[in-house]
Amino acid sequence: MHFFEYKKGELHAEDVPVSTLANEFGTPLYIYSFKTLERHVKAYEKAFSSIPHVICYALKANSNTSIIKLIGSLGGGADVVSGGELYRALKAGIPADKIAYAGVGKTEDEIRLALKSNILMFNVESEQELAEIDRIAGLMKTGAPIALRVNPDVDPQTHPYISTGLKKNKFGIPFEDAIEHYRLAAKLKNIRIVGIHKHIGSQLTKVSPFVDALKRILLLVDELSATGIRISHLDIGGGLGITYNDETPPDPAALAKNILPLLKGRDLTLVLEPGRSIVGNAGILVAKALYLKKAPEKNFIVVDAGMNDLIRPSIYGAYHHIQPVVKNRRKNTIADIVGPICESGDFLAKDREIQIVNRGELLAVMSAGAYGFTMSSQYNSRPRVAEVMVKGSEYALIRKRETYADLMKGETIARFV
Numbered sequence: 001m002h003f004f005e006y007k008k009g010e011l012h013a014e015d016v017p018v019s020t021l022a023n024e025f026g027t028p029l030y031i032y033s034f035k036t037l038e039r040h041v042k043a044y045e046k047a048f049s050s051i052p053h054v055i056c057y058a059l060k061a062n063s064n065t066s067i068i069k070l071i072g073s074l075g076g077g078a079d080v081v082s083g084g085e086l087y088r089a090l091k092a093g094i095p096a097d098k099i100a101y102a103g104v105g106k107t108e109d110e111i112r113l114a115l116k117s118n119i120l121m122f123n124v125e126s127e128q129e130l131a132e133i134d135r136i137a138g139l140m141k142t143g144a145p146i147a148l149r150v151n152p153d154v155d156p157q158t159h160p161y162i163s164t165g166l167k168k169n170k171f172g173i174p175f176e177d178a179i180e181h182y183r184l185a186a187k188l189k190n191i192r193i194v195g196i197h198k199h200i201g202s203q204l205t206k207v208s209p210f211v212d213a214l215k216r217i218l219l220l221v222d223e224l225s226a227t228g229i230r231i232s233h234l235d236i237g238g239g240l241g242i243t244y245n246d247e248t249p250p251d252p253a254a255l256a257k258n259i260l261p262l263l264k265g266r267d268l269t270l271v272l273e274p275g276r277s278i279v280g281n282a283g284i285l286v287a288k289a290l291y292l293k294k295a296p297e298k299n300f301i302v303v304d305a306g307m308n309d310l311i312r313p314s315i316y317g318a319y320h321h322i323q324p325v326v327k328n329r330r331k332n333t334i335a336d337i338v339g340p341i342c343e344s345g346d347f348l349a350k351d352r353e354i355q356i357v358n359r360g361e362l363l364a365v366m367s368a369g370a371y372g373f374t375m376s377s378q379y380n381s382r383p384r385v386a387e388v389m390v391k392g393s394e395y396a397l398i399r400k401r402e403t404y405a406d407l408m409k410g411e412t413i414a415r416f417v
């Protein structure tokens with residue numbers, strides 16, 4: 001559900017016509033809806049209100065400070081995967097004790113920053129990482145709170161690039177080795193075991209993989225408790241899907257309904273790490289049609305947003321609905337909607353049925369709030385685009401469009417050229 005709707009044939013972001021924002025801030029432009037974000041965070045909070053929980057929003061989906069701040073103001077925490085994300089979360093006011101830190105490649109500097117900040121826990125992904133965190137915590141004369149990320153070997157039934165919980169994936173500690181790793185962790189002087197973590201993939205549209213994976217993790221929790229290792233935090237990761245096209249993913253309430261019974265009578269704080277399901281449908285990318293091109297076998301609509309602005313269609317073949325900002329009565333056509341980047345893989349949609357578009361008209365790429373801006377780049381020396389947040393009839397620029405000068409920021413000319 002979101003608040004991007006047509007009013008009198010004009011697409012609005014809440015109460016503001018999208019074309020007003022495009023005129024004021026230019027295109028391409030990311031637009032986010034405050035109310036949609038709020039609705040999604042509240043849906044999670046409500047669904048899990050019956051047990052102790054922390055909704056650690058996955059910053060990788062969208063790390064704009066205004067978005068993090070809004071989520072934090074509604075009680076959310078953060079799931080971070082780098083020193084940069086940790087920095088952003090803290091700057092946006094997320095309390096350190098609501099920050100979980102995951103990722104297979106944490107560096108010494110990043111581990112130090114997290115220890116200094118007193119985060120909730122490290123989600124540890126390997127034996128060597130565990131030893132490294134112990135070593136650094138020892139040097140800093142502190143204790144490191146950890147959860148082990150366990151790979152439950154459950155098929156999330158999603159795109160292979162975004163599935164993470166199978167044996168063949170690089171993530172987590174194999175299920176069979178988990179107990180042994182916990183025993184090891186319990187022996188390390190500067191490690192404090194607080195939790196267990198799993199995340200099996202993204203854009204999951206069924207509830208069963210969540211349930212299957214949780215059941216397996218709970219077996220471990222019980223086995224650990226029998227050996228005297230108590231787990232206080234159960235982190236079930238993120239991954240709830242959204243509707244891009246015709247998917248009907250479970251909502252947080254449906255997820256809760258299926259997993260809360262499994263947690264009955266257990267003294268656990270539940271941690272969730274949703275990213276996409278909070279911000280995905282809360283954002284759109286607005287692009288302008290530059291040229292219409294007819295090739296022998298195809299019609300092309302060339303727009304001013306490219307794979308550097310939204311890479312999901314190019315690398316996952318992801319579907320994003322694309323609709324005219326101002327509805328018209330023209331007939332439909334079939335076209336590829338492509339960007340200006342010099343690559344054939346630069347497309348937002350292929351063979352898409354869409355109302356005939358004229359030059360200069362605006363198109364809205366829907367469900368672009370997650371993994372849109374955060375995965376954008378300056379490829380082809382294209383400045384990253386502006387981001388705007390709308391709340392009712394109010395709106396604010398939450399990230400300026402980069403300039404050409406920004407493209408060269410930090411570069412110096414080698415003295416030998």
Ligand code: LLP
Nearest residue numbers: 058199202203238239240273274275276371
């Ligand atoms: N927790 C961990 C440990 C993760 O690796 C991820 C996502 C999340 C939470 C958040 O998952 P979500 O709720 O957003 O599904 N770029 C891809 C998605 C990559 C997801 C990576 N990990 C895409 O555009 O579809």
